[in-house]
Amino acid sequence: MKSTGGAALLAASGGLATPALSQGAAAKTLRFVPQANLANFDPIWGTQYVVRNAAALVWDTLYGVDDSLVPQRQMVEKEEVSADGLVWTFKLRAGMKFHDGTPVLAKDAVQSLVRWSQRDPMGLMLRALQNELVAVDDLTFRWALKKPYPKMLLALGKNNAPCTFIMPARIAETDPFKQITEYIGSGPMKFKKEEWVPGAKAVFERFADYKPRDEAASWLAGGKKMMVDRIEWVIMPDPATASAALQNGEVDWWEQPLPDLVPVLKGNRNISVDIADPLGNIGAFRMNHLHAPFNNVKARRAVLAAMNQEDFMRAVVGDDTKLWKPLPGFFTPDTPLYTESGGEILKMKSLDAAKKLLAESGYAGQPVTCVVAQDQPITKSMGDVTADLLKKMGMTVDFVATDWGTVGARRAQKTPPGQGGWSMFHTWHAGADCLNPAPYTAIRGNGEKAWFGWPDSPETEKYVSSWFDAKDLTEEKAAIAALNKAALEDVIFAPTGFFLSYTAWRKNVTGIVKGPLPFFWGVSKA
Amino acid sequence: MFAFIVRRIIATIPVMAFVALFVFSLLYIAPGDPAAVIAGDQATPQDVERIRQGLGLDRPFLIRFGEWLFNVLRGDLGISIFTSLPVTQLIKQRIEPTVSLMAVTLVLAIGIAVPMGVIAAWKAGSWIDRLAMAVSVTGFSVPVFVVGYLLAYIFALQLDWLPVQGYTPLSQGVWPWFENLILPAITLGFVYIALIARITRASMLEVLQQDYIRTARSKGVSQPSILFVHALKNAAIPIVTVIGIGIALLIGGAVVTESVFAIPGLGRLTVDAILRRDYPVIQGVVLMFSFVYVLINLLVDLIYTLIDPRIRY
Numbered sequence: 105m106k107s108t109g110g111a112a113l114l115a116a117s118g119g120l121a122t123p124a125l126s127q128g129a130a131a132k133t134l135r136f137v138p139q140a141n142l143a144n145f146d147p148i149w150g151t152q153y154v155v156r157n158a159a160a161l162v163w164d165t166l167y168g169v170d171d172s173l174v175p176q177r178q179m180v181e182k183e184e185v186s187a188d189g190l191v192w193t194f195k196l197r198a199g200m201k202f203h204d205g206t207p208v209l210a211k212d213a214v215q216s217l218v219r220w221s222q223r224d225p226m227g228l229m230l231r232a233l234q235n236e237l238v239a240v241d242d243l244t245f246r247w248a249l250k251k252p253y254p255k256m257l258l259a260l261g262k263n264n265a266p267c268t269f270i271m272p273a274r275i276a277e278t279d280p281f282k283q284i285t286e287y288i289g290s291g292p293m294k295f296k297k298e299e300w301v302p303g304a305k306a307v308f309e310r311f312a313d314y315k316p317r318d319e320a321a322s323w324l325a326g327g328k329k330m331m332v333d334r335i336e337w338v339i340m341p342d343p344a345t346a347s348a349a350l351q352n353g354e355v356d357w358w359e360q361p362l363p364d365l366v367p368v369l370k371g372n373r374n375i376s377v378d379i380a381d382p383l384g385n386i387g388a389f390r391m392n393h394l395h396a397p398f399n400n401v402k403a404r405r406a407v408l409a410a411m412n413q414e415d416f417m418r419a420v421v422g423d424d425t426k427l428w429k430p431l432p433g434f435f436t437p438d439t440p441l442y443t444e445s446g447g448e449i450l451k452m453k454s455l456d457a458a459k460k461l462l463a464e465s466g467y468a469g470q471p472v473t474c475v476v477a478q479d480q481p482i483t484k485s486m487g488d489v490t491a492d493l494l495k496k497m498g499m500t501v502d503f504v505a506t507d508w509g510t511v512g513a514r515r516a517q518k519t520p521p522g523q524g525g526w527s528m529f530h531t532w533h534a535g536a537d538c539l540n541p542a543p544y545t546a547i548r549g550n551g552e553k554a555w556f557g558w559p560d561s562p563e564t565e566k567y568v569s570s571w572f573d574a575k576d577l578t579e580e581k582a583a584i585a586a587l588n589k590a591a592l593e594d595v596i597f598a599p600t601g602f603f604l605s606y607t608a609w610r611k612n613v614t615g616i617v618k619g620p621l622p623f624f625w626g627v628s629k630a
Numbered sequence: 631m632f633a634f635i636v637r638r639i640i641a642t643i644p645v646m647a648f649v650a651l652f653v654f655s656l657l658y659i660a661p662g663d664p665a666a667v668i669a670g671d672q673a674t675p676q677d678v679e680r681i682r683q684g685l686g687l688d689r690p691f692l693i694r695f696g697e698w699l700f701n702v703l704r705g706d707l708g709i710s711i712f713t714s715l716p717v718t719q720l721i722k723q724r725i726e727p728t729v730s731l732m733a734v735t736l737v738l739a740i741g742i743a744v745p746m747g748v749i750a751a752w753k754a755g756s757w758i759d760r761l762a763m764a765v766s767v768t769g770f771s772v773p774v775f776v777v778g779y780l781l782a783y784i785f786a787l788q789l790d791w792l793p794v795q796g797y798t799p800l801s802q803g804v805w806p807w808f809e810n811l812i813l814p815a816i817t818l819g820f821v822y823i824a825l826i827a828r829i830t831r832a833s834m835l836e837v838l839q840q841d842y843i844r845t846a847r848s849k850g851v852s853q854p855s856i857l858f859v860h861a862l863k864n865a866a867i868p869i870v871t872v873i874g875i876g877i878a879l880l881i882g883g884a885v886v887t888e889s890v891f892a893i894p895g896l897g898r899l900t901v902d903a904i905l906r907r908d909y910p911v912i913q914g915v916v917l918m919f920s921f922v923y924v925l926i927n928l929l930v931d932l933i934y935t936l937i938d939p940r941i942r943y
Contacts, residue, residue, distance in 0.1 A: 144712045149668070304894030340795065345794060348794040512666030513663030
C-alpha cells in the first residue's frame, strides 16, 4: 500500500496509527487465502480438505507420501514386520516434542491410531484385523494383526483425510465422533488458538523445537523446514475480493482462484499462476440405486451412454483445454493404476443407444429428482448439463436447486425421491483420493455400507479385495482394471471428467510446489 | 418517562420469546444437516449419523428447545457446533468490526444525507435538487455489491489509496482502523444516504411552507439558520424514524458488505453459520440482532421527546 494523505494527516495530528507488524516481521509472515473457511480444527472428527490442509502444519504423521506417491518414514525412525506379515513393530524418532513441551511417546502414537482407526476406511479395516496395538516402550509400539495387511505403510502415510495425525494421548482419548478442543501437535507450526477467528483468520507460528528430517521435503515426506515465522490464513468467501487482495499485495498466496478470474491474475506481472495439483479432481454424479428409475442398471447405463464428458468439463472449467480431459474410468489419470478398462460406454455419446437402453429398463416417465447445490460452482455447472442431458433422453426431470448443506442432508435419505429422497446428486472427488480403492469410498459397491446411492455390486467388491491383497504393482494393476470394468458395468457412479485447478501467488513468494494440498515447508517470502 | 422505559423493556420479553421460538422452529424444519457438513464429502452415512448423535441433534424438538431456552435465560447462548467455541465468544470476536462499520456508515450517511436533503428542499426544482434526487435514485437502484466492487476497483486496485479488504481493530491505531472502513462504509451507506436524503427533502418541503418560516424570513433570519435551526428541527421526526428503521437496512446490508470486503463481522458470521447449519450460532446472532433492534426503536421513541417537547410518554 502507498502511504496516503489521510494517514499523513492523522500522523501529524498525533494519530494513534502504529503498524501491527514491523517490516521484518511482515516479511516473515505468509498470508494465505485457503479454499474454504477453517470452521473447526479436529482432523479426525471433521474430514474436510481444508481441515486436513491446516492440520498438516500442526500435527506430524508417522509416514508421509512423497511426490512419487510412495509412503516414506516421517515420525517413524524404522519399522520391522514379521516374516508372516502379522506383526509390525515401529520405532519413533527420538527427541520429538509436542507444542506443549512434552515428548512424543509411543503411547501417544498408539492412542492417536486408536482414534484415527475408528474413522478412516483403512483404519477400520486394520481394526477388524487387529490382535493388539500396544506401546512396547517409550519409543516403540507394536501392531499385531490376524491377517497380513500389505497396505500398512500406505494407511499410515496417505494424504487422504483423515491422516494419521499424532496427538498427545490425553487429547487422542477423545471420542472420535466428538471434537477436540486442544490443538497440540508436534508438527512444524503451532496453532494460535487465541488468534483464531473462525470464518476470518487462523494463525500458525513456527515451532522452535521442531526437528525436521534430514531428507529434502517432498509432499508430506522429508524435512519440513519452515522458511517463515508466521502463517496467516485469511478467509475470503468472495473470489473477486481475494483476487483484488492478491493483486494489491494484501495477501501472498491464493490457494484456489476461480477459473473466471485466472486471466486477470495471469495479466498481472507481480503474480504467478500455475496448476495447483497435478492429481486434479474427478467430477461425478451419483444415481440412487435403491429407487426407480436408477434401481435398474439399464437406466444407469443409458445415462453413461448418452453423456459427453466434454460438455461437463467445459461447463466446470471453461474452454482452457489444459485444465481438463475426458475420463473413461474412475481412477486418476497419469498415475500408476490408471485404466480405461470397460470405459467404452463413456465414449459412446449416443442418445439413440441411451434411449434404447432406457426403454429396455422399463422407464415409465417417473420424475428424476436431481438435487443440485447452487452455491458450489462445480456442482451447479454439472447439474445444469445433466438436467439438459436427461431431458434429451426423454426423462422427466424434477430439478431441485438448493445449497450444499441441504444436499449433504438429503443425499443421506433412503426414502423414495417423492418422499424426501433423491434420484441423483452431483459432487467431485480430489484426484488424490482416487489413486486406489483405499481412500476411495465412492467406488465401493457394498450396498447398505456404500457411499450415498448405495450401489450393491459384489463384482466390484471382489476386485476391491483383490487390490488390498495384491502383493506387487502388477497384481494391483490387474485388480484395478477388473474393478474399473465391473464398476462401470454396474454404474457405481457416473464420472463426468478429470479437471485441474490453478493456484496463484505473488512473485516475492518462492518454493510453492504442486501437490494435493498446499505444502508450506520450503516456502519463503522475500 | 422512567416508567415508560421500564414498560418498554418489559415489553421486549414476549417479543424476544417469540423470536426465540420462531428462529428455533424455523431451523428445526429447515433442510440441511450440520453433521453431513462436518463429516466431509467422503464420510459414510454411518459416520454422519454418529456425528449427529454426538451433537445431540437426534433428540426431540421440545427437549432441545427447552435446554437452549434455559441456557439463554442464564446468558449462555450455547456452543458452536463447528468450532466448539461459545457463541458469546464468537459474537464478541465479531462485534467490533460490525459496530465500527455501522457507526462509521451512520455518521457518514447522516452527515451527507441530511444536508443534501435540506439543500434539495431549499432549492426545490433547481438542478441541485434534481442532482440530489438523481444520486438518491441511483443509491436505491444499484445493488450494494456492485457499489462495493466498483469502489474497490477504483480506489484500491487502480489508485492504490485504500485496502481492498480486511479489518484492523481500533486498538491498533485510528488510521489503520478507519482506512479499512472507508470503502465499506461508503458502500453500505449509499442506499442509506438515498433513503435519508429523500425523507429529509420531503419533510423539509412541508415545513418550509409553514407560516413560522415565512415569519422568520420576514424578520431577517439568515437562510442557514432558517434551514438548519428552525426548519430542520421541526422536520426531524420522520427523519429520526427513518434513521431508526434504516438500522435494519444496515444490518442486512452489512452481511453483503462484510463479504465483499472480507470484514470479520457479525454479518459474515451469520452467513457462514447459515450455510453450515450451525444452529446455536444462528439462534444466538438472530436473538441478539432482534434485541438490538428493539432497543433502537426504544431509543428512537425517546429521541422524539427531545425533538418535540409536546411528545410525552
